Amino acid sequence: MELKVVFFGLFFIFAETMAATKNLTAIRWAHAVNSQQLLDESLNGPIDMIEADIVLGTLTNNVTAPEQPVMGHPPATTSDISLDSFLRQILEFNNKNSSATKKGVKLDFKSTEVFNGSQALLRELWPLMDYPVWINADILSGPVNNTETRPVDADIFLQACKNFTNAVLSIGWTTRWGKDFRDGTYETDQIDTMTSVIRNNSVPNDITFPIRAGIAANSKLELQNLYLDLNRTNNVTMTVWSSAGDYVDVKKLKELILAFGVDKVYLDVPKELEDKLDLGSSGALKLGSGLKWMGYVFLALNVIVYKMFY
Secondary structure (H helix, E strand, C coil), rough: HHHHHHHHHHHHHHHHHHCCCCCHHCEEECCCCCCCHHHHHHHHCCCCEEEEEEEEECCCCCCCCCCEEEECCCCCCCEECCCHHHHHHHHHHHHCCCCCCCCCCEECCCCHHHHHHHHHHHHHHHHHHHCEEEEEEEEEEECCCCCCCCCCHHHHHHHHHHHHCCEEEEECCCCCCCCCCCCCCCCCCHHHHHHHHHHCCCCEEEEEEEEEHHHHHHHHHHHHHHHHHCCCCCCEEEEEEEECCCCCCCCHHHHHHHHHHHCCEECCCCCCCCHHHHHHHHHHHHHHHHHHHHHHHHHHHHHHHHHHHH
């Protein structure tokens, strides 16, 4: 009789898991929302996640003021919106709207200095932000021989993020890629260094790894090893991103995404690449098909157990 109770309990848990499975590639992104106009458009549009970059700089209407965290991507150092205003506007919007229309936010800090300079503001607003907040930084040098971009200090970043335990940490590598690149991978030593720095800092958060589409397509084995190694202690996902004009082997990238499953991969790429990948149907179909057959197995076992105990 106890076996019957345990089995039906496991079946219920499995059914709940199937119902909760999501196609993360279907989440809608607004990328590089670094101006007031783009923020207005994102808040009032069909967007799920707002991604924006933060640099140390000044506001365009007061360039002689002391530097502060503002929205912008290097080499820009001026903006018409500060991080303070950016976060408070999203907070105000979400407070006025239902959970179904709330926006999540991904904050991409471009330097150690601007990350440190944003800590007081983040700690002030954090208790009020009851929606998804991702904290992003490139914390290690990466492919392809990218020595031009200085990473955010990994230890400083990961230790400070312990103040925000419910944040998703989006942590990656600096990259060098473009339309003329074909060869390049996330190399084994880069994967191992990332694993080590996460473990050495005892990171408790959920983690997503932002991986550049053109390079990720060449790195299936390395990225799978990273996932398998860290998913034992952290909830791990991948976020595939791409710059406009990047060369991407679409076939290999699609194989990579489906190998992980669409419940483990976010997709933040230009629409042209998204359309070529066509994951809205095929990715969900593959995942759903696997769940369907597992469901049949559970159903068959259910019948057997019923006959055994009744």
